[in-house]
Amino acid sequence: MRPDIARLVATSDGAEGLRSFAERRDAVFTGS
Helix, strand or coil, X not given: CCHHHHHHHCCHHHHHXXXXXXXXXXXXXXXX
């Protein structure tokens, strides 16, 4: 994985984005 992408996924919002995509639901972002 590219370093810039890895940094984004390491945030809770980044992880939520990936989870919501995989689960086919709307993401709930918290700003962190």
